[in-house]
Amino acid sequence: MNFPPDDEYGELLRRAMRAEADSVVPSPEGLEIIRTRIDSRRGLFGLRGMPWWRIGASAAGAVLVAGTVVMVIPDLRTQVAETVGIAPANGGENQPPDTGTSSVTRPPMATPPGVVPPIASASPRAHASPLPSHKTGPTAKPNPARPHPCPSPTAGVVEPDATVSPTCSPRETSQPTTPRPTTPSTPTAGPTVSLTPSPTPTPADTPTETPTSQAAEETPAS
Amino acid sequence: MPPNDSEERKPSGNDERPIDVTTETLVADRSLGAVPVGWDADMAVTALYSAHYRSLVRLAVLLVRDVASAEEVVQDAFVAIHGAWRRLRDTDKALAYLRQSVVNRSRSVLRHRAVVEKYAPKGLPDAPSAENGAIGELERSAVIEALRGLPTRQREALVLRYYGDLSEAEIAHAMGISKGAVKSHTARGMAALRMALEQFS
Numbered sequence: 001m002n003f004p005p006d007d008e009y010g011e012l013l014r015r016a017m018r019a020e021a022d023s024v025v026p027s028p029e030g031l032e033i034i035r036t037r038i039d040s041r042r043g044l045f046g047l048r049g050m051p052w053w054r055i056g057a058s059a060a061g062a063v064l065v066a067g068t069v070v071m072v073i074p075d076l077r078t079q080v081a082e083t084v085g086i087a088p089a090n091g092g093e094n095q096p097p098d099t100g101t102s103s104v105t106r107p108p109m110a111t112p113p114g115v116v117p118p119i120a121s122a123s124p125r126a127h128a129s130p131l132p133s134h135k136t137g138p139t140a141k142p143n144p145a146r147p148h149p150c151p152s153p154t155a156g157v158v159e160p161d162a163t164v165s166p167t168c169s170p171r172e173t174s175q176p177t178t179p180r181p182t183t184p185s186t187p188t189a190g191p192t193v194s195l196t197p198s199p200t201p202t203p204a205d206t207p208t209e210t211p212t213s214q215a216a217e218e219t220p221a222s
Numbered sequence: 223m224p225p226n227d228s229e230e231r232k233p234s235g236n237d238e239r240p241i242d243v244t245t246e247t248l249v250a251d252r253s254l255g256a257v258p259v260g261w262d263a264d265m266a267v268t269a270l271y272s273a274h275y276r277s278l279v280r281l282a283v284l285l286v287r288d289v290a291s292a293e294e295v296v297q298d299a300f301v302a303i304h305g306a307w308r309r310l311r312d313t314d315k316a317l318a319y320l321r322q323s324v325v326n327r328s329r330s331v332l333r334h335r336a337v338v339e340k341y342a343p344k345g346l347p348d349a350p351s352a353e354n355g356a357i358g359e360l361e362r363s364a365v366i367e368a369l370r371g372l373p374t375r376q377r378e379a380l381v382l383r384y385y386g387d388l389s390e391a392e393i394a395h396a397m398g399i400s401k402g403a404v405k406s407h408t409a410r411g412m413a414a415l416r417m418a419l420e421q422f423s
Contacts, residue, residue, distance in 0.1 A: 009416050010384060016365035017385040021280035024289055026296075030279075031271050034300045038267070041301065 263307035267300055270316055275300070278324050284381045285328035286335075287370055295331060299323035321386075321396045325378060332374055368418035376411030379404055 027033075070080050261269070275296060282292030299320050303310070310319065369377055375397070382393045390401045397404065 009412060009419065012361070012419070013365055013369070013380065013412075013415065014384040016362040017284060017369075017381065019362050020366050021284060021385060024280050024283045024292070026276050026279040026289075026293055030275055030293060030297060031268065034267065034271065034297050034304075037297065037301045038264075038304050041305065 263304045266307055266316065267304045270303070270320065271300060274317060274320060278320060281321070281381065281386060282324050282328055284369075284385055285325065285378060286331045288331075291331050291335075292328075295324055295327040296320075298327055318392070318395060321392075322398070325382075325396050326398070328378075329374060364419060365415070368415050371418065372411050372414055375399075375403075375407045376414065379407035380411045380415070383408055 070076050278296045278299070279289070279292050282295045283289055286292050286295060302323055303316060303319055306319070310316065369380065372380070378397055379393060382388045382396055386393075388396065390404050393404045393408075394401045397407075399407075
């Protein structure tokens with residue numbers, strides 16, 4: 001202690017304080033009162049050991065698992081989408097034909113690795129004509145894969161409406177023609193002119209375009 | 223340091239009250255404050271209660287001048303230390319925690335009381351009892367009365383020093399102030415007390 005030595009007032013103060021304090025006798029049920037207060041406090045904050053955030057986290061986890069399950073299983077996803085009403089935002093107005101073509105377009109997607117995007121875009125019929133022109137330019141290799149995509153989409157799509165099939169088939173036929181000329185303008189004109197439904201007769205049916213016919217003749221040979 | 227503090231620090235039965243138990247238990251940081259580490263809050267509160275409850279109530283009485291309020295203050299402090307037992311890193315500081323809690327809550331009681339007394343109608347002062355006729359009682363009551371007239375901080379410093387026999391550092395920790403402030407409050411309080419007692423004599 002750093003205090004100076006107690007003077008007489010300090011000693012007097014000490015004696016008086018002790019005498020005053022000794023006259024105080026606390027109630028004997030102090031411990032009971034404290035325990036009661038502690039118990040009541042426990043009752044109030046009984047969930048302190050398991051806070052609410054744990055409950056919320058478990059609920060959020062369950063919702064997350066359910067969401068992933070719904071998203072992983074396609075049938076369940078479509079079912080949920082139909083029930084919830086998310087279907088229009090998904091693909092537009094032509095949902096049923098798209099689903100039909102999608103199943104048909106799967107094989108070509110698997111066989112030619114480079115032609116996958118155009119085939120997927122072939123499902124929209126009217127808008128498909130510009131798309132193949134772009135994709136045929138860069139992809140010159142997929143010539144042998146032509147017979148696969150053409151008959152299959154035409155066979156699947158022709159049934160709903162006949163006008164669509166010619167547009168789709170030329171697309172596929174144009175792919176062989178375009179690589180050879182390697183001119184960006186010719187492939188766009190090629191597919192529009194050719195009206196052949198099947199891929200194999202395309203070389204014979206496309207008389208106007210000389211480069212395309214040559215390319216077509218080469219492709220069956222190879 | 224209070225003498226012969228080793229025996230009376232332990233809580234005895236209700237039959238007999240040791241003379242110096244108050245001072246000794248307030249200094250008992252060095253002895254009982256050492257609560258076993260493995261104890262849970264209930265056990266620690268029980269042990270602390272049996273060792274320090276009475277002394278803390280007496281300390282609080284000197285601060286708040288009211289037994290009922292003093293008991294409530296100390297009980298609140300025990301409830302608080304029970305809730306904070308997990309967070310109490312050093313269980314040896316349990317008594318220091320309790321003491322600081324008592325001082326702080328006593329301040330709150332006095333603050334609240336000051337507000338209440340400010341707006342409450344003033345009653346008659348307490349009449350001296352018959353036993354106050356003795357000289358010692360007069361002296362004591364005069365000292366206590368003078369002590370009650372001191373500002374809160376000065377009273378706290380004097381009570382913790384002369385009743386609790388705490389060091390400057392312990393007083394500073396209990397009051398939440400610096401050692402220099404403790405010295406200042408103690409010196410001013412003693413000067414005011416001396417002046418009041420000289421007027422009395």
